[in-house]
Amino acid sequence: MLREFRVREILDATCRVVASHGFQGATVERVAEEAEIAKGTVYLYFQNKDELFTAAVEQGIQNFTGQVRTQVAEALTPIEKLQRLIEVSLELSDTYRDFFKTLLLERNFLAASPNHPEAAHMLDLYLAHIHFIEEIIQDGVRVGVFRPHNVEASAFVLNEAIRGCFQQRALGLTARPVSEDAGILLDLFFNGVLNQHQNHEEPVS
């Protein structure tokens, strides 16, 4: 369908514009220019600017979490699933470069604002993804590969750690290949930094 194609085209253009100009500098006119259409055309597909930007962010989240879920589903054990999760997430950070820059550089969409009742929905998507991670870890605890601990917190921490890697990449602060980042993250999350075989210093706490 032509309509759907146009919508996607405009949303992609929106992501590109926000990625390069920030939300502040992203005007409807610039989006139209980027999509190579007239400003008025944008309003044939979206009610207003807010709807346009909300839709762009939402499409991005849906695409990303959808792909992660699909890939993770192929793995069997909790450990393999987490490996997959981290690897796929980081790989996608290159594919979705523009979108992630958009997402990371602006978090307003998570804040409830008077003219943003859709923000609540965005928050739901975000929480759903964390919950998805939480369940994998919970499984691991049940099976015994992960020790009993506050799973809600560790799911959250893992997600934030991944997010941090995205950011480093978006800001161009690292040259490490994705696979290396994934390995480091996994190792850290699994084993922590403490020297388990130490016999020198004072004990923890």
Next chain:
Amino acid sequence: MLREFRVREILDATCRVVASHGFQGATVERVAEEAEIAKGTVYLYFQNKDELFTAAVEQGIQNFTGQVRTQVAEALTPIEKLQRLIEVSLELSDTYRDFFKTLLLERNFLAASPNHPEAAHMLDLYLAHIHFIEEIIQDGVRVGVFRPHNVEASAFVLNEAIRGCFQQRALGLTARPVSEDAGILLDLFFNGVLNQHQNHEEPVS
């Protein structure tokens, strides 16, 4: 000095306005209203809106990292220092509630933008703080309490994990007391999630 007092007053008002209205909805007029002065007065202390907002964020970062450094300096061992770091950071998240909401809901200031050459400075402050954490961990590795690993990455991950806790609090997603959050974070960062004494499942990787 009266001038300094006024400047601080305006910056505090800016943080409050941004915290409640977001960067989008934060106008100079609203800031003036919040500070109980006329709009024109703002321009006696700041060249333009950009400078005002940049200064507000910068003041917040400086205050925060300064306090963390002071408190951490009192601790002796790397482990104690990290404990202190996490605890103090989370405690401050209540004190600086408005500022953190401001900071977390908007990351544009980290992105280089044409009319934001100061953004580079902001990035420096951010990186300096991570470097500060990095050195503590590095010390721990040197002494032997922490195992050898990619310290740059773990410093980064720890900072992002703390940031994540801030965000949960700013968005009102958790009711956990700060000290509990600190404990969970510390435990996770030190020990990881893996069951070290397991003898059931497959080995890692």
Next chain:
DNA sequence: ATTGTCTGACTGTATAGTCAGTCATATGAC
């Protein structure tokens, strides 16, 4: 001729930034 898609000049509005003028206090002349 009709329909569907698109255009871009136009308008209305919000708000950044200005500036002529007010007020309060300090300094000084007598």
Next chain:
DNA sequence: GTCATATGACTGACTATACAGTCAGACAAT
């Protein structure tokens, strides 16, 4: 002590501009 002058902090009506959103008409395609 009283008036005159100066200084500096502050004000808010005003302007200039940028940008969201509109709409009358162009342009295929059938």
